[in-house]
Amino acid sequence: MAEFNTNLRLKLPLICIILEVILIILFGVFVKYDSETDSRLWHEELTHHNKSNYDNDFYFRYPSFQDVHVMIFIGFGFLMTFLQRYGFSSVGFNFLIAAFSLQWATLMQGFFHGMHGxxxxxxxxxxxxxxxxxxxxxxxxxxxxxxxxxxxxxxxAVIEVTLFAINEYIILSVLGAKDAGGSMTIHTFGAYFGLVVARVLYRPQLDKSKSRNCSVYHSDLFAMIGTIYLWMFWPSFNSAITAHGDDQHRTAMNTYYSLASCTLATFAISSLVNHEGKLDMVHVQNAALAGGVAVGTAGEMMLTPLGSMIVGFLAGTISTLGFKYLSPILEEKLHIQDTCGVHNLHGMPGILGAIVGAVTASLASSEIYGDGMMEVFPDIYSGEINAASQGVRQAISLGVTLGFAAVGGIITGFLLKLSIYGSPPDTMCYEDGIYWEMPGEEESHQELAAVRTEEVEKPLNG
Amino acid sequence: MAEFNTNLRLKLPLICIILEVILIILFGVFVKYDSETDSRLWHEELTHHNKSNYDNDFYFRYPSFQDVHVMIFIGFGFLMTFLQRYGFSSVGFNFLIAAFSLQWATLMQGFFHGMHGxxxxxxxxxxxxxxxxxxxxxxxxxxxxxxxxxxxxxxxAVIEVTLFAINEYIILSVLGAKDAGGSMTIHTFGAYFGLVVARVLYRPQLDKSKSRNCSVYHSDLFAMIGTIYLWMFWPSFNSAITAHGDDQHRTAMNTYYSLASCTLATFAISSLVNHEGKLDMVHVQNAALAGGVAVGTAGEMMLTPLGSMIVGFLAGTISTLGFKYLSPILEEKLHIQDTCGVHNLHGMPGILGAIVGAVTASLASSEIYGDGMMEVFPDIYSGEINAASQGVRQAISLGVTLGFAAVGGIITGFLLKLSIYGSPPDTMCYEDGIYWEMPGEEESHQELAAVRTEEVEKPLNG
Amino acid sequence: MAEFNTNLRLKLPLICIILEVILIILFGVFVKYDSETDSRLWHEELTHHNKSNYDNDFYFRYPSFQDVHVMIFIGFGFLMTFLQRYGFSSVGFNFLIAAFSLQWATLMQGFFHGMHGxxxxxxxxxxxxxxxxxxxxxxxxxxxxxxxxxxxxxxxAVIEVTLFAINEYIILSVLGAKDAGGSMTIHTFGAYFGLVVARVLYRPQLDKSKSRNCSVYHSDLFAMIGTIYLWMFWPSFNSAITAHGDDQHRTAMNTYYSLASCTLATFAISSLVNHEGKLDMVHVQNAALAGGVAVGTAGEMMLTPLGSMIVGFLAGTISTLGFKYLSPILEEKLHIQDTCGVHNLHGMPGILGAIVGAVTASLASSEIYGDGMMEVFPDIYSGEINAASQGVRQAISLGVTLGFAAVGGIITGFLLKLSIYGSPPDTMCYEDGIYWEMPGEEESHQELAAVRTEEVEKPLNG
Incomplete structure (x- = not known):
């Protein structure tokens, strides 16, 4: 059947080259160094604004950027290597679509909320x-x-990045909501977008690939590299784009406490729901991260360490229970085949994060925030709105995000359903071999041992 | 026997939840944002002390923090994955107890030397x-x-963190010793505490698990991830908490030289003590790090690159020899079953570090330190004591640390000896399977190859 | 034959200890803390130059240093673990020679362009x-x-580091070329030096080790750890040593865009040149990095995002085609056995980078650079030369580098050809077992399964 022609020899090079050429053209037309990276402009700032080279934002954002970068390429990439025969694709396709998306996102985010002349x-x-x-x-x-x-x-990625930028623009710039760590814009949006796509692409015969839809010992260890990096650098993620000073500092710390608490909840619930009390790697790899998602909105607010820990604990609990009880239902009843359980790690904790953000915002007071209100909630500070209204803004933003994710996911899903993209047949899902040249298997132990005994010892006796 | 009921279904959830609830309550009662993370307080500082957001300590400590964080979760976690069937537990339990300990430590260190009103x-x-x-x-x-x-x-962890905080308080605040990188407080204390616990928990029948107490090829590579991260970021570790400016800069550099020199010593001695001149992964994974431990105290002092390299060389030598000759004796004669050889990586190099610190301190002079003496040895600077006395302080601190470690280890060991905690039977040590749901093994090569040949090619012909 | 006595019991310890002792002596005689790490000197700066501890260069260079450090030890180390039975040596020898080289380089670079009194x-x-x-x-x-x-x-390493320092001195200090990210000094020099050494050490019988000169599934995943870290931190590498402010900021960003574009080119060409359209891990692991190499010289210049993306796209294309078509020719016709394909990743992209640098430099104008010209091209700024001359300087520097690499490689190759260094016989190349104590193989699945079934369940029933 032509439907499952997985030979990508023309399709993949074509789409990569076309996309990159479009990117290059659009970058040529639209993109310019900003005043901190442009040689002439920065030196004018130095002269006219009495700045020093050490004031360049590079020194205050770049370490955070690098931590985020590690999460995107190592964190997400290796987290998905848990499948026994899909490690090349997990790390490799993650690499490809991330390298594309970051260029495309620069344009889309620029178009929607970063044009200057x-x-x-x-x-x-x-x-x-x-x-x-x-x-x-x-x-x-x-x-x-x-x-x-x-x-x-x-x-x-082409469609999702575009819709992400629009949704982000509406939420942050039009509605005036806050979402520095992206509980809504990143996690809720990404999760429900993906889930809707997965629903549209539902494969009733996916059971035929069941034997490959699980981990092996070492693939689980590779996945833990991803998990731990995501966990460690999540404080940098949530704080990467907040205002300088106390905001960034506080956001990082709130996330740190939320994650620590979340980890204990995950281990507790994982053991509790197993009839032998055994821990499940899937939970540890994923649910332990939910604490980072759940403070993505409120992390920059005066959530307090206490609040962060409570949110983290809830997130870990919900997420682990989701993996155990909800995922099978989603698959059987709603026909959503969610390979990595993103509903549990990003979906529900994202919504939780949005709610926590709305509640925390609605409790803001000048007593608690002092002049820092200016940076966290500029519209409350200016007197334009009150705290309750900010809470409402946050809540509306969650709804908008879910709407964008659903509509975008449906459109994307139906587009991807066309049989021209070389998607794998039901019998060959979760299999690197259809898209990658596979290496041979290791020589058998006996052979190697024989070789070693024979050949090493000869020269040593020589 | 009830003694080896390793089903943790109630025990583990219970202890995790109880501990986290206690943490949450105590955090609620005692913990507050400091003046650099609190919105109102920081903005008061901005106003009244003519500060800028860029002066927030976040920018001068957070990159070091993240490096330390990587060492704790990736470094320690993966270093211990060298065992063939204990990778899940190594990374996983490391993750769990670290997530707990960092919360508990915040409270204990706060109680003993960080209360403000x-x-x-x-x-x-x-x-x-x-x-x-x-x-x-x-x-x-x-x-x-x-x-x-x-x-x-x-x-x-509950007990050790508590005693750590007390010992740290006595050494640094009462005795006035210096130990920025923790040769004493972290390494010597942690190693001897653990060794005493291991002694009390001695298992005469541990041979029954011997087949699992060794590495396989890929587990050794996973462990090298841990080793290399520890090695690379050790300069950040030792300098993370020193005074800003030259102190932090110098500490990082001394550690860098000590580690480089240590690595050459480790390779040299590892090859020398093997009758075929072959290198041993255990040495490379561990002894090459001893140089970081051994400058944990003196790293912030004017040790000079020369001094750092000599100390590193000694540390690598002692540590490798320890693995080769001392560990077997400790096990056979003293009944200390030290799985990772922490005596060689943290114990002896920690003591070496304490001695080097005492000697270097006793050689301090205002000629060498200039006004920097104020930050490295404030009591010498103020004239309260002389350099020799500072050396004595350092030496006494080593003794105090060893005392705390021994007493704490004994108490903890006997507490853990109770048969109610689900510890593994002698026949099932070093085995993930008793605490973790284990994934299936990879499909046999033949099967997979068959599947690939058959099913991939069909669609391609389609 | 004595030629293949691979027992290093005396040789390796001897060379390690002799080298480290020489290093220690030379450090003792020549090396001093600079004014930012020395306690007395820094505090004199504080007093006399109205500086603050926060002005210490540590805060503006150390995060970049750590990223570079990760590339050297994790990046290079794990990239080379792709071979099925050479992971210990790849990470281990990488570790050893890097630990030596960084000490030796400190001396050599100091001697040739860093002596102060x-x-x-x-x-x-x-x-x-x-x-x-x-x-x-x-x-x-x-x-x-x-x-x-x-x-x-x-x-x-002894020879190469020495020649590197001389070449670097000639290019940067005598000729006045710019090469902040080392397209010439690091990549072109390192690649051609190594290729010439490989040529001199040509092994006509290397086929005897062919079975080991390939990857297995998990070794390719370990290698991807190296690749991704190199990719992520290359922006830090290229910008680590540029001038503070816009220079560093711009260099990092140019590299980021070049790499992203390079990745799409690599995937496109890799699929295109495979008759089934399958991707090749070797390309992804290596060619996707060529974009970093190719902006090593021009990255700090006003290359623009557009220019960076074009260069990256070219680099990825050339590099992938090199792996596919050129490497076999180099081996068969020129007898250069290039294990990792450094010609494709560092050689050709390095030359491309040098050319791009020369062209970009020759297009420099004060309109584009403003006062920033002072830092990027001080001699153009001062009026000493014009942009075209700077371009010529760059081009000459490429020639000088190639000359140094060739001559150095020949000398080194013939020196290493002597049969006294314990090099492996043709039949035992790419084999850890000759230099490392090898761990046993994992217990067979059946055995383990049996053990688990039998022994775990017993205590649970207890």
């Missing part, structure tokens, strides 16, 4: 924002992992 | 200190690796 | 420069991987 100005902030947007594509990737070709994934 | 103030410094304390628990974990249940490990 | 001053800048020089040794290591003993590698 017809030009998009780029610097470390745009780099962080582009990586953030890329994160949401990778979350959606998790939902369809193993069932899609790289051509499909690139197409998905 | 009845409140514990938290910020990036408390985060680094909490990670440091966690490090010592993970060192002890290395000594009992494979022979303890996560319930035992959490209990151990 | 007969002393070499060290601080974070010298640490970065030493790591850079180490990088070029590791590139050469890639060319001879699997065919050389650690004794040979250390000798190679």
């Amino acid at each position: 017809g030009k998009i100005h780029v610097g470390v902030e745009s780099m962080i924002n582009a990586d953030f947007c890329t994160g949401s594509v990778l979350i959606s990737f998790g939902a369809v992992l193993g069932k899609t070709s790289p051509v499909q994934l690139l197409l998905m | 009845g409140k514990i103030h938290v910020g990036v410094e408390s985060m680094i200190n909490a990670d440091f304390c966690t490090g010592s628990v993970l060192i002890s974990f290395g000594a009992v690796l494979g022979k303890t249940s996560p319930v035992q490990l959490l209990l151990m | 007969g002393k070499i001053h060290v601080g974070v800048e010298s640490m970065i420069n030493a790591d850079f020089c180490t990088g070029s040794v590791l590139i050469s290591f890639g060319a001879v991987l699997g065919k050389t003993s650690p004794v040979q590698l250390l000798l190679m």
Whole structure:
């Protein structure tokens, strides 16, 4: 059947080259160094604004950027290597679609909320924002992992990045909501977008690939590299784009406490729901991260360590229970085949994060925030709105995000359903071999041992 | 026998939830944002002390914090994955007890030396200190690796963190010793605490698990991830909490030279003590790090690159020889079953570091330190004591640390000896399967190859 | 035959100890803390130059240094673990020769362009420069991987570091060329040096080890850890040593765009040149990095995002085509056995980078650079030369570098050809077992399963 021609020899090169050429042209037309990266402009700032080279935002954002970058490429990439025969695709396609998305996101985010005199100005902030947007594509990737070709994934990225930028613009710039760590814009959006795509691409015969839809010992260890990096650098993620000073400092710390608490909840619930009390690697790899998602909105607010820990504990609990009880229902009843369980790691904790953000915002007072209100809630500070209204803004933003994710996911899903993209047949999902040249298997132990005994010892006796 | 009921279904959830609830309550009562993370307080500083957001300590400590964080979760976690069937537990339990310990340490260190008006103030410094304390628990974990249940490990952490905080308080605040990188407080304390616990938990029948107490090819490579991260970021570890400016800069550089020199010593001695001149992965994974431990105290002093390299060379030599000759004696004669050889990596190099610190301190002079004496040795600077006395302080601190480690280890050991914690039977040590749901094994090569040949080619012909 | 006595019991310890003792003596005689790490000197700066501890260069260079450090030890180390039975040597020897080279480079770079009153001053800048020089040794290591003993590698490092420092001095200080990210000094030099060494050490019978000169599934995943870290931190590498402010910021961003574009080119060409359209891990692991190499010279210039993306696209294309078509020719016709394909990743992209640098420099104008010209091209700024001349300088520097690499490689190759260094016989190349104690193989699945079933369940029933 032509439907399952998985030979990508023309399709993949074509889409990669076309996309990159479009990117290069659009960058040529629209993109300019900002005043912190442009040689002439920065030196004018030095002269006219009495600045020093050490004031360049590079020094205050770049370490955060690098941590985020590690999460995107190592964190997401290795987290998905848990499948026994899909490690090449997990790390490799993650690499490909992230490299594309960060370029495309620079343009889309620029078009929708970063144009200056017809030009998009780029610097470390745009780099962080582009990586953030890329994160949401990778979350959606998790939902369809193993069932899609790289051509499909690139197409998905084209649409998802675009909608991400629009949704982000509406929420942050039009509605005036806050969402520095992206509980809504990144996690909720990415998760439900991906889940809807997965629903549209439902494969009733996916059981035929069941034997490959599980981990082996070492693949689980590779996945833990991803998990631990995500966990460690989540404080940098949530704080990467907040205001300088106390905001960034507080956001990082709130996330740190939320994650620590979340980890204990995850281990507790994972053991509790297993009839032998055994821990499940899937839970540890994923649910322990939910604490980072759940403080993505409120992390920059005066959530307090106490609040962060409670949120983290809830997130870990919900997420682990989701993996155990909800995922099977989603698959059987709603026909959503969510490979990585992104609903549990990003979906529900994202919604939780949005709610926590709305509640925390509605409790803001000048007693608690002092002049810092200016940076966290500028519209409350200016007196334009009160705290309750800010809470309402946050809540509306969650609804908008869910709407964008659903509509975008449906459109994307139906587009990807076309049989021209080289997607794998039901019998060959979760299998690297259809898209990658596979290495041979290791020589058998006996052979190697024989070789070693024979050949090493000869020279040694020589 | 009830003694070896390793089903943790109630025990592990219970202890995790109880501990986290206690943490949450105590955080609610005692913990407050410090003046660099609190919105109102920081903005008061901005206004009244003519500060800028760029002066927030976040920018001067957070990159170091993240490096330390990587050492704690990736470094220690993966270093211990060298065992063939204990990778899940190594990374997983490391993750669990570290997530707990850093919260508990925040409270204990706060109680003993960080109370301000009845409140514990938290910020990036408390985060680094909490990670440091966690490090010592993970060192002890290395000594009992494979022979303890996560319930035992959490209990151990409760006690060890508490004693760590007291010992740290006595040494640094009461005795006035210096130990920025923790040769004494972290390494010596953690190692001997763990060794004493291991002694009390001695298992005469441990031979029954011998087949699992060794590495396989890929587990050794996973362990090298841990080793290399520890090695690379050790300069950040030792300098994370020193005074800003030259102190931090110098400490990082001394550690860098010590480690480089240590690595050459390790390779040299490892090859020398093998009758075929072959290198031993155990040495490379561990002894090459001893140089970081051994400049944990003197690193911030004017040790000079020369001094650092000599200390590193000694540390690598001692450590490798320890693995080769001392560890077997410790096990046979003293009945200390030290799974990771923490005596060689943290114990002896920690004591060496304490001695080097005492000697270097006693050589301090205002000619060498200039006004920097103020930050390295404030009591010498103020004239309160002379350099020799500072050396004595350092030496006494080593003794105090060893005392705390021994007494704490004995108490903890006997507590953990109770048969109610689900520890593994002698026949099932070093085995993930008793605490973790294990994934299936990879499909046999033939099967997979058959599947690939058959099913991939069909669609391609389609 | 004595020629293949691979027992290193005396040779390796001897060379390690002799080298480290020489290093220690020379450090004792020549090396001093610089004014940012020395306690007295820094505090004099504080007093007399109205500086603050926060002005210490540590805060503006150390995060970049750590990223570079990760590239050297994790990036290069794990990239080379792709071979099925050479992971210990890849990470291990990488570790050893890097630890040596960074010390030796500190001295050599100091001697040739960093002496102050007969002393070499060290601080974070010298640490970065030493790591850079180490990088070029590791590139050469890639060319001879699997065919050389650690004794040979250390000798190679002694010579290569020395020549690197001389070449760097001539290019940067005498000729006045710019090469902040080392397209010429690091990549071109390291690659061609290594290729010439590999040519001299040509093994006509290397086919006898062919079965081991390939990857297995998990070794390719380990290698991807190296690749991704190199990819992520290359922006930090290229910008680590540029001038502070816009320079560093711009260099990082140019590299980021070049790499992203390069990745799409690599996937496109890799699929295109495979008759089934399948991707090749070798390309993804290596060619996707060529974009970083190719902006190593021009990255700090006003290359623009557009220019960076075009260069990256070209680099990825050339590099992938090189792996596919050129490497076999080099081996068959020119007898260059280039294990890692460094010609494709560092050689050709390095030359491309040098050319791009020359062209970009020759287009410099004060309109584009403003006062920033002062930092990027001081001699153009001062009016000493014009942009075209700067371009010529750059081009000459490429020639000088190639000359140094060729002559150095020949000398080194013939020196290493002597049969006294324990190099492996043709039948035992790419084999850890000759230099490392090898762990046993994992217990067979059946055995383990049996053990688990039998022994775990017993205690649970107890």
